Amino acid sequence: SQQGEEDPQALSIQEGENATMNCSYKTSINNLQWYRQNSGRGLVHLILIRSNEREKHSGRLRVTLDTSKKSSSLLITASRAADTASYFCAPITSGTYKYIFGTGTRLKVLA
Amino acid sequence: EAQVTQNPRYLITVTGKKLTVTCSQNMNHEYMSWYRQDPGLGLRQIYYSMNVEVTDKGDVPEGYKVSRKEKRNFPLILESPSPNQTSLYFCASSVKGGQGYEQYFGPGTRLTVT
Numbered sequence: 001s002q003q004g005e006e007d008p009q010a011l012s013i014q015e016g017e018n019a020t021m022n023c024s025y026k027t028s029i030n031n032l033q034w035y036r037q038n039s040g041r042g043l044v045h046l047i048l049i050r051s052n053e054r055e056k057h058s059g060r061l062r063v064t065l066d067t068s069k070k071s072s073s074l075l076i077t078a079s080r081a082a083d084t085a086s087y088f089c090a091p092i093t094s095g096t097y098k099y100i101f102g103t104g105t106r107l108k109v110l111a
Numbered sequence: 112e113a114q115v116t117q118n119p120r121y122l123i124t125v126t127g128k129k130l131t132v133t134c135s136q137n138m139n140h141e142y143m144s145w146y147r148q149d150p151g152l153g154l155r156q157i158y159y160s161m162n163v164e165v166t167d168k169g170d171v172p173e174g175y176k177v178s179r180k181e182k183r184n185f186p187l188i189l190e191s192p193s194p195n196q197t198s199l200y201f202c203a204s205s206v207k208g209g210q211g212y213e214q215y216f217g218p219g220t221r222l223t224v225t
Contacts, residue, residue: 003153030210030211031211033211033213033214035214040199040219040221041218041219042115042201042203042216042217042218042219043154043201043203043214043216044216045213045214045215048211048213088153088154092211094209094210094211095209096209097142097159097161097167097208097209098156098159098169098170099144099156099203099214100156100170101146101153101154101155102153103151103152103153104153
């Protein structure tokens with residue numbers, strides 16, 4: 001697989017606001033996954049979007065995928081303090097056994 | 112409860128003293144993997160295993176060994192640890208490899224080598 005590059009590196013918002021983070025990648029993908037990591041803990045899978053999908057929802061999460069621009073975005077609506085975490089994307093190339101994670105976006109939600 | 116467990120969670124050791132970090136999953140997953148996480152470098156894959164007795168190198172395999180004798184276990188072995196292996200280590204598993212299934216991560220092992 002290939003490394004996704006998350007942007008911004010850090011984001012600070014007030015509780016109740018929406019948080020948007022982006023992921024760019026370089027080559028064609030089979031799917032793209034988003035993960036969350038609370039400080040020092042293991043990553044937790046949030047959502048997977050396939051290359052033939054453009055948008056996917058899960059609760060307060062909305063993920064979009066634009067394969068022509070090789071980019072994805074993760075929107076968290078009505079953020080809560082508990083959403084404070086690092087968020088990582090993982091673009092998955094078909095047939096690969098390697099997963100590559102970038103440095104993530106550090107989101108801080110202020111109460 | 113479906114989970115990936117790692118032991119120990121915290122370990123302080125000295126240079127050159129062999130150690131093993133265990134990883135076990137109870138989901139009958141074929142694919143298992145080890146990562147290390149360092150500030151500013153993200154998660155980097157050390158080794159992965161597609162199934163029993165099938166392993167391959169990730170991006171940073173130097174100084175590490177693995178084995179997969181049983182489906183549920185995937186231990187990480189540091190034969191002669193050095194201070195540059197001080198890091199936070201994660202084990203992960205998924206149903207299969209090669210098709211982009213979601214990964215389930217363990218809680219992490221914080222290793223300090225002095």
